[in-house]
Amino acid sequence: MRKLAEHNIPLREASITQVHSVLRDGNPLIVHTSMFANALASLANPKQQQQWVPLAEKNRIIGTYAQTEIGHGTFVRGLETTAIFDPETKEFVLHSPTITSTKWWPGGLGKTANAAIVMAQLYTQGKCYGPHPFFVQLRDFDTHHSLPGVILGEIGPRLGINSQDNGYLRFDHYRIPRTNMLMRHSQVLEDGSYVKPIHNKLSYGTMVWTRVAIVHSCSKKLACAVTIATRYSAVRHQSELVPGKPEPQILEYQTQQYKLLPHIASVFAILFSASSVLRMQRNVAASISKGNVELLPELHILSCAMKALSSQDSTQGIETCRLACGGHGYIASSGLPSLYTSTTCTITYEGENTVLLLQVARYLIKSYRAGLEGLPVLPSVMYLTAPSAMHQSPPLSNQALIEAFRISSANLVKETESRLCRQFNLEQNFHYAWNRCSVALVHCAELHSRYYMCEKFLSTVESIRASDRVRSVLQDLCRLYLIHHITLNQGHFLRSGTLSGVDLSTLEEEMYELLAKLRPQAVPLVDAFDFRDELLGSTLGAWDGRVYERLYEEAQKSPLNKTDVSKAYHKYLQPLMKSNL
Ligand SMILES: CCCCC/C=C\C/C=C\C/C=C\C=C\C(=O)SCCNC(=O)CCNC(=O)[C@H](O)C(C)(C)COP(=O)(O)OP(=O)(O)OC[C@H]1O[C@@H](n2cnc3c(N)ncnc32)[C@H](O)[C@@H]1OP(=O)(O)O
Numbered sequence: 001m002r003k004l005a006e007h008n009i010p011l012r013e014a015s016i017t018q019v020h021s022v023l024r025d026g027n028p029l030i031v032h033t034s035m036f037a038n039a040l041a042s043l044a045n046p047k048q049q050q051q052w053v054p055l056a057e058k059n060r061i062i063g064t065y066a067q068t069e070i071g072h073g074t075f076v077r078g079l080e081t082t083a084i085f086d087p088e089t090k091e092f093v094l095h096s097p098t099i100t101s102t103k104w105w106p107g108g109l110g111k112t113a114n115a116a117i118v119m120a121q122l123y124t125q126g127k128c129y130g131p132h133p134f135f136v137q138l139r140d141f142d143t144h145h146s147l148p149g150v151i152l153g154e155i156g157p158r159l160g161i162n163s164q165d166n167g168y169l170r171f172d173h174y175r176i177p178r179t180n181m182l183m184r185h186s187q188v189l190e191d192g193s194y195v196k197p198i199h200n201k202l203s204y205g206t207m208v209w210t211r212v213a214i215v216h217s218c219s220k221k222l223a224c225a226v227t228i229a230t231r232y233s234a235v236r237h238q239s240e241l242v243p244g245k246p247e248p249q250i251l252e253y254q255t256q257q258y259k260l261l262p263h264i265a266s267v268f269a270i271l272f273s274a275s276s277v278l279r280m281q282r283n284v285a286a287s288i289s290k291g292n293v294e295l296l297p298e299l300h301i302l303s304c305a306m307k308a309l310s311s312q313d314s315t316q317g318i319e320t321c322r323l324a325c326g327g328h329g330y331i332a333s334s335g336l337p338s339l340y341t342s343t344t345c346t347i348t349y350e351g352e353n354t355v356l357l358l359q360v361a362r363y364l365i366k367s368y369r370a371g372l373e374g375l376p377v378l379p380s381v382m383y384l385t386a387p388s389a390m391h392q393s394p395p396l397s398n399q400a401l402i403e404a405f406r407i408s409s410a411n412l413v414k415e416t417e418s419r420l421c422r423q424f425n426l427e428q429n430f431h432y433a434w435n436r437c438s439v440a441l442v443h444c445a446e447l448h449s450r451y452y453m454c455e456k457f458l459s460t461v462e463s464i465r466a467s468d469r470v471r472s473v474l475q476d477l478c479r480l481y482l483i484h485h486i487t488l489n490q491g492h493f494l495r496s497g498t499l500s501g502v503d504l505s506t507l508e509e510e511m512y513e514l515l516a517k518l519r520p521q522a523v524p525l526v527d528a529f530d531f532r533d534e535l536l537g538s539t540l541g542a543w544d545g546r547v548y549e550r551l552y553e554e555a556q557k558s559p560l561n562k563t564d565v566s567k568a569y570h571k572y573l574q575p576l577m578k579s580n581l
């Protein structure tokens, strides 16, 4: 927090710095500096901001974002916590009517936070208006005791991020002033009348903002993992590549290059996509403040798509890096286990990936249908019904590969839409038909998202300001990324007729060439990510390459090494050894 203040970084921008990576097993303040700060910035009106933001900036108020309940995370409309307006006292009464309405999971809620943005079903004048955000004080600002009517606790150990206190929260007819409803977009007036927002999903804005932040942070996490695994692969010598010759660096093995180089490329693909979504988010935020919500659906869908793809890619990439380090990748001091556990959760939180991909698919199908009818569609999906441009680029050029992605994605959407229509004719119910097609729909969303990421990678590399040598390395990496994802998705390209079996063999050959060509660049590329050793926190990935010394030194810190003979010997082992069992 001192560093943020020193560098004048506003609270809500902390999550896109590396500050949170310093704590490896999660951070009790992350939801405060990200979601809570952003909810105040985007959902509170100016008067409310004046009241709470300075206190949050000074950490007098430490907040969390309490939306998920034991019974409902994905289906936000199904939340059960109620906020009923009492016109007599001009207060909202917050209540948790059932066990399933217990708020469950919010980061920092257990022990750290003294306030929260609580999402609750808003009732006024006898009518429910759906989930709305409220600023709620949970603990006394001086003693930190939970306030009467507020029941708080921590939910227990998790797969990872155990330095963060994820919490639970129940309300027992807990009263807050009317003015604690975050009123930037919708309001409840003193007489209880409801003023609706210009778009009914504006109250979901904090989730959209966080999804964008997650994309950025996934590229950082993956960058840490590839740095560790690549440096280690340059230090580690194992086996014989040529019988009788010295053991080579394991980075010389083609299989090792195949494990690492595509994920180094992926760091750039995710980073460039994150920058593009971030730019869009800033434009949309500016438009919303002028009352224009036209681009909000596009931002929602793009942030869902990129959050889903980046969390999946970075998680898989980190696991591959761990495996690429053999046994030493499994030791905590390698840094890889905590990178994995603090990244795999991004697949689930802020919208479970399958659910987000289905949102993307819904948009693709609707846009495809609109395009066929000649209705206007937003820029990112115009290609679904635009004429093919395959013939315009030299065969197997980067542009041709992007076109192949585009046409294959459009083709898959077209096929899936036909399947949806057939299923609808059988079921006579759109929702059942949708469910029966949902695996294919997720594939549509994945291919569309991959097309977007590939396109962003290529367009950024083509326009980047860099020396010829740096540009050339980035071009090779980008080419490797495109080919790698084409080989992983060969079926789609064959089905759409955009690439033949011969094309795929040619591309595969080129991929193997690229692995060899990029091998000498692997270490410089990860060095260029420029992580300090303290931040990487890895015995395998430190800059000086003293892997074995560091492993040995770290082992000395094990509590079991404080004494030669452990207490357990006297208590359990010796009796066992003498028992003749
Ligand atoms: C690696 C380290 C990471 C660090 C990263 C940095 C910061 C991270 C900080 C902290 C993270 C830690 C904590 C995590 C916190 C949380 O998880 S908070 C809880 C998050 N919860 C969710 O994300 C819930 C997911 N569910 C939803 O968002 C919605 O329920 C869902 C979108 C699935 C459905 O909503 P629903 O109201 O039911 O809508 P419909 O499906 O009926 O759709 C109606 C139309 O509304 C459109 N729409 C939906 N959402 C939005 C939106 N946000 N903006 C704009 N529009 C939206 C939807 O597309 C439909 O449109 P059409 O009718 O088709 O036109």
Ligand SMILES: Cc1cc2nc3c(=O)[nH]c(=O)nc-3n(C[C@H](O)[C@H](O)[C@H](O)COP(=O)(O)OP(=O)(O)OC[C@H]3O[C@@H](n4cnc5c(N)ncnc54)[C@H](O)[C@@H]3O)c2cc1C
Binding pocket: 031, 064, 065, 066, 067, 068, 071, 072, 073, 074, 075, 104, 105, 106, 107, 161, 166, 345, 348, 349, 350, 351, 352, 354, 355, 358
């Ligand atoms: C580490 C961590 C931190 C978190 N921090 C917070 C926080 O700070 N604040 C907060 O409010 N919440 C937080 N959460 C909660 C998180 O947002 C939810 O867990 C997440 O949104 C998923 O919802 P769920 O748990 O209800 O999963 P479910 O929706 O129950 O998912 C279970 C399965 O059902 C499937 N499924 C559900 N709906 C559909 C559908 N419509 N179509 C197809 N399949 C479906 C999913 O794909 C998944 O396979 C956190 C969670 C974790 C793990």
